[in-house]
Amino acid sequence: MNIVLELVKVLFAFVLVMGIVPLLIWLERKISAWIQGRVGPNRVGPFGLLQPLADVVKLLFKEDIVPTNADKGMYFFAPLLAMVAPVILFAFIPFGPDIVLADYTFKLQVCDFGVSILFFMAVLSTAVFAVAFGGWASNNKYSLLGGIRAASQLVSYELILSGSFLYILLKWNTLSFRELIEKQAAYGWTIVSDFPFSLLFFILFFIAALAENKRAPFDLPEAEPELVGGYHTEYSSMKFAMFFMGEYIAITVMCFCMSVMFLGGYHFPGVVDVSGNFLNALLGLAVILAKVFILIFIYMWIRWTLPRFRYDILMRLSWHYLLPLTVILILVKALI
Amino acid sequence: MKKFLTCTYLNLIPGFILTFRRMVMTIFGGHFTIQYPEEHYPFRQGFRGEHRLKQDELGRPKCVACLMCQTACPANCITIVATESPWPDREKVPQSFQIDLLRCIYCGMCEEACPCDAIELTPKHMQAAYFREDKVYDLTRLLHNTE
Numbered sequence: 001m002n003i004v005l006e007l008v009k010v011l012f013a014f015v016l017v018m019g020i021v022p023l024l025i026w027l028e029r030k031i032s033a034w035i036q037g038r039v040g041p042n043r044v045g046p047f048g049l050l051q052p053l054a055d056v057v058k059l060l061f062k063e064d065i066v067p068t069n070a071d072k073g074m075y076f077f078a079p080l081l082a083m084v085a086p087v088i089l090f091a092f093i094p095f096g097p098d099i100v101l102a103d104y105t106f107k108l109q110v111c112d113f114g115v116s117i118l119f120f121m122a123v124l125s126t127a128v129f130a131v132a133f134g135g136w137a138s139n140n141k142y143s144l145l146g147g148i149r150a151a152s153q154l155v156s157y158e159l160i161l162s163g164s165f166l167y168i169l170l171k172w173n174t175l176s177f178r179e180l181i182e183k184q185a186a187y188g189w190t191i192v193s194d195f196p197f198s199l200l201f202f203i204l205f206f207i208a209a210l211a212e213n214k215r216a217p218f219d220l221p222e223a224e225p226e227l228v229g230g231y232h233t234e235y236s237s238m239k240f241a242m243f244f245m246g247e248y249i250a251i252t253v254m255c256f257c258m259s260v261m262f263l264g265g266y267h268f269p270g271v272v273d274v275s276g277n278f279l280n281a282l283l284g285l286a287v288i289l290a291k292v293f294i295l296i297f298i299y300m301w302i303r304w305t306l307p308r309f310r311y312d313i314l315m316r317l318s319w320h321y322l323l324p325l326t327v328i329l330i331l332v333k334a335l336i
Numbered sequence: 337m338k339k340f341l342t343c344t345y346l347n348l349i350p351g352f353i354l355t356f357r358r359m360v361m362t363i364f365g366g367h368f369t370i371q372y373p374e375e376h377y378p379f380r381q382g383f384r385g386e387h388r389l390k391q392d393e394l395g396r397p398k399c400v401a402c403l404m405c406q407t408a409c410p411a412n413c414i415t416i417v418a419t420e421s422p423w424p425d426r427e428k429v430p431q432s433f434q435i436d437l438l439r440c441i442y443c444g445m446c447e448e449a450c451p452c453d454a455i456e457l458t459p460k461h462m463q464a465a466y467f468r469e470d471k472v473y474d475l476t477r478l479l480h481n482t483e
Contacts, residue, residue: 034359039369305355306348 005106013110017090021248022052028300035304056241064237071137078134079239082246085126089253092116092123094178096266096284099277108266108281109178117165117175120257124161127212127250128154131221134243135231146230149311150214150221156318157211157218163326164205167197168261170333181265189264197333202262204326206298209254211318213247216303220311251299252292259291379459384442386460387435389478390453397479398454401428405446405455413439414446433475438468458482 026041026049033040041048066075096108113119128151135147169175171194172183184190191198211218222230232243259265266284309317370377379385390398401418419431446455458481465471473481 031359034362034367035355037358037362037366037368039362039367039371301352301355301359305351 002104005101005104009106009108010110013090013095014087016095017087017249017252018245020252021245022056024248024252024296025052025055025244027296028303031297031300032304035301059237059241062237064239065234067139067234069139070234071139074133074137075234076239078130078137079235079242079246081126081133082130083242083249084246085123085130086246086249086253088123089120090249090256092120092177093253093256093260094181094265095256095288096281099281107178108285112178113176115175116177117168117180120177121162121165124212125154125158128158130243130246131214131231134235135221138231138234140234142228143231143233146221146223146227146233149227150231153211153214153218153220153314153318156315156323157208160204160208160318160322160326161212163323163330164201164208164261166330167201167333170330171198177260177265181260181267184264185267189262189267191262197329198262200325200329202258204322204329205258205262207322209258210299210302211314213251213254213299215251215299217306217309218314219303219308220314223308251296255292255295255299256288258295259288263291263295265291379461383459383461384444384457386437386458386463386481387440387446387473387478388456388458388481389433389475390456391479396423397429397475398452399430399433400426400452400454401430401433402451404449404451408445408449410443410445411439411441413437430475433478435473435478437463437471437473 029051030040030048032038041051044050044054066072091110094107094109094112099106099108131150131154132147135143135145135150138144168180168190171190172180174180174183184193187193191202214221221227222232224230227233232240235243266288268287392398400421401416403416403418406414406416413436415432415434415436416430417432418428421427421429423429442457444457447457460481463471
C-alpha cells in the first residue's frame with residue numbers, strides 16, 4: 001500500500017514538473033510579447049494556451065536529422081541527459097507539507113534524506129555534460145564553440161552556487177531541504193531573518209542560477225547571432241525539443257530550489273500549519289508554486305530586458321567580482 | 337574593483353521599470369498588433385490601390401474615352417477601345433477599358449489626367465489571384481470595383 005502511494009507521489013511529481021514546462025513556454029512567449037507591446041500566441045486554444053501542444057506536434061513530425069560524422073552514441077545521449085538530470089533534481093525538492101494518513105506520514109517530496117543539498121549540487125553539475133557532449137558530438141564548429149562556452153560558464157558560476165549553499169549550511173546548520181523549510185517556518189525565512197547577508201546571497205544565487213540555466217543575459221552558449229544555435233545547432237525534431245524542455249525543467253527546479261532556500265518553501269505565515277491534513281498540503285503546494293512562478297516571472301522579465309553579455313565580461317563578472325564577493329561574504333558570516 | 341563599484345549597474349533599474357510598465361500597458365489593451373485577417377490597417381485618404389471607374393447619377397460610366405489616361409500612363413497598362421456614344425451629351429464611350437494591374441505602378445497619373453473625374457484609385461490592395469488574366473480588369477469589373 002505504501003509503495004503504491006509512493007509511486008503515485010513520484011508520478012505526481014513528474015507530472016507536476018512536466019506540466020509546468022508547456023505553461024512556461026506559453027508564459028515566456030506571452031511575457032516577451034507583452035514587454036514588446038505585442039499580443040503573443042492567441043489563436044490555439046483560449047489565450048493561446050494550447051500553443052506549446054501545437055509546437056510539440058510540429059516537432060514530432062519534423063525530420064530527425066543525425067549529422068553524418070556525428071558521434072552517434074553521445075549524440076543520442078546528450079539530449080537524454082539534458083532532460084533527465086533536471087527531472088532528477090526535482091526529486092530532492094519538498095513541494096508541500098506532510099500528509100498524515102491514519103498511521104502513515106506521507107511526505108510531499110520524492111526523496112528525502114539528510115544530505116539532499118549535496119545531492120542536489122552533484123546532480124546539478126551533470127548539466128554541464130549534456131551541453132558539452134551535445135556540442136562535441138555534433139561535429140560542428142558552432143556546436144563545439146557553444147559547448148565549450150557552456151562548459152566554462154557553468155563551471156565558473158557553479159562555484160557561486162556552491163558558495164550560496166555553503167551560506168545556507170552556515171546559517172541553518174542543515175543539509176536537508178525539508179529541515180531547512182521547517183527551520184525557516186520556526187525562525188523566519190532566510191531572506192528576512194538574516195538581512196544583509198541573505199539578500200546579498202539571494203542576489204548572488206539568482207545571478208548564478210541565471211547563468212547556470214543559460215538564460216539571458218547569460219545565454220552565450222546559444223547566442224544566435226554568433227553561434228547559429230550553439231550546442232543544439234545540429235539537433236532537430238524531438239531531440240531539440242528535449243534540450244528545450246530540459247532547459248525549462250532546469251529553470252523550474254532552480255526556482256523551486258531558490259524558493260526553498262531563501263523564501264521559506266511551502267511555508268507562508270498563517271496559511272500552512274503542521275496539522276497534516278490534505279487541504280493543508282494543497283495550500284502548501286499552492287504557496288510554493290506561487291513563489292516559483294514569481295521567480296520565473298523575474299527570470300523572464302530579466303531575459304526580455306537585458307542584452308547579452310560579451311563573453312570576456314561574463315567571465316570577468318564571475319571570477320573577478322562575484323566569486324571573491326561570495327568568498328568574502330562567507331568568511332565574514334563564518335566569523336560573526 | 338573600483339570600476340565594478342562605480343559602474344552603472346544601478347542604471348539597469350529604469351530599464352526594468354520601463355519593460356514592466358510596457359508589459360502592464362500591453363495587458364490592459366495598449367498593444368500595437370493588428371489581428372490581420374480579421375482586422376485591417378485603416379488606410380489614409382489618397383492611398384493608391386486598385387482602380388475604379390465612376391458612374392454618373394444616371395448609372396452611366398463617366399468615362400468619355402478621351403484616352404488621356406492611356407496617354408498619361410507611364411507603364412502603358414491602360415488599353416481603351418472607344419465607340420460612338422448612344423447619349424447626346426458626349427461623343428464617345430469606352431467599348432472596352434482594360435487595366436493590366438500587373439503592369440500598373442499605382443502612380444495615380446491616370447486619375448490626374450482624367451478631364452471628367454471618371455477614374456480613381458481606391459484603397460483596395462489585396463492583389464492575390466490564381467491566374468495572370470484575373471488581374472487584367474475589364475470595364476464591368478472596373479465599374480463595380482468598390483470595397
